Amino acid sequence: MLYLDKVSYTYSPGTAMAMPALHEVSLEIPDGQFIGIIGHTGSGKSTLIQHLNGLVKPTGGVIYYNGRDIWDEDFSRKELRTKVGLVFQYPEHQLFETTVVKDVEFGPRNMKLENLEVQLRTFEALKTVGISDELYDASPFDLSGGQKRRVAIAGVLAMKPEVLVLDEPTAGLDPAGRDEILEAIFRIKRERNITVILVSHSMEDVARFVDRIIVMEHGSVKYDGSPKEVFRNYKELEEIGLAAPDVTYLTAMLRERGVGLPDVATTVEEAADMIERYCKH
DSSP, rough: EEEEEEEEEEESSSSTEEEEEEEEEEEETTTTOOEEEOOTTTHHHHHHHHHHHHHHHHHHHHHETTTTETTEEEEEEEEEEHHHHHHHHSSGOOOSSHHHHHEEEEEEEHHTHHHHHHHHHHHHHHTTTTTOOOGTTTOGGGHHHHHHHHHHEHHHHHTTTSSEESSSTTOOOOHHHHHHHHHHHHHHHHHHHEEEEEEEEEEEHHHOSSSEEEEEEETTTEEEEHHHHHHHHHHHHHTTOOOOOHHHHHHHHHHHTOOOOOSSSSSSHHHHHHHHHHHHO
């Protein structure tokens, strides 16, 4: 479990360029949850997730992993990064080897695992994300954007993390590619029962997959709850530059016009079910 206790962070502290990015953020992230983090550009989303595996040290507050302060002198942040795996928004930042297989092998080899275990983990991870074997010996830099994302995710999965953190994993992909990546992530979450933290600008994607949404604004947590609880505040979200899923606006409009729906919906399937039940009555 991850726990953030009043975590703050300032870029270039003590200088004329000082810029606060996080302000006393407190969060409990239990094992096995699927969490979405949303917020407009500059809200602190990416800075927040970089704290989770020790890439960035807070200027205030404490981060605990399984009850231990990750910045204690005797705490291994190298080991932490095998447990809390971070996939950056731009996969080319994480791909550097000459072949796909070598790239995915890098993490397990760095963990000093036996060669057979490295190979097993590598091929399992590549299969999990849907990379076909004819691409194993290809250069990762010759792949499409969606394939690069898959290889970057596989490289983290091969270390068998307990927490998988993804920063805009579908940015720049076409709708089909976006759906394939998200379906793969959801399947991984279900099969491995790991914690997944997804930073996304797509409200539909977040509403469809996650159990919990954290809304960031100016470095602080604005909302924290289920998709239903958060998107009920669609008018307030608009005021901070965000929106709810289109279907939320549709069901809100129907309710305002007297259609007796029990609540706003956050997915198309949920809206269809509500409307079908209303029509039967």
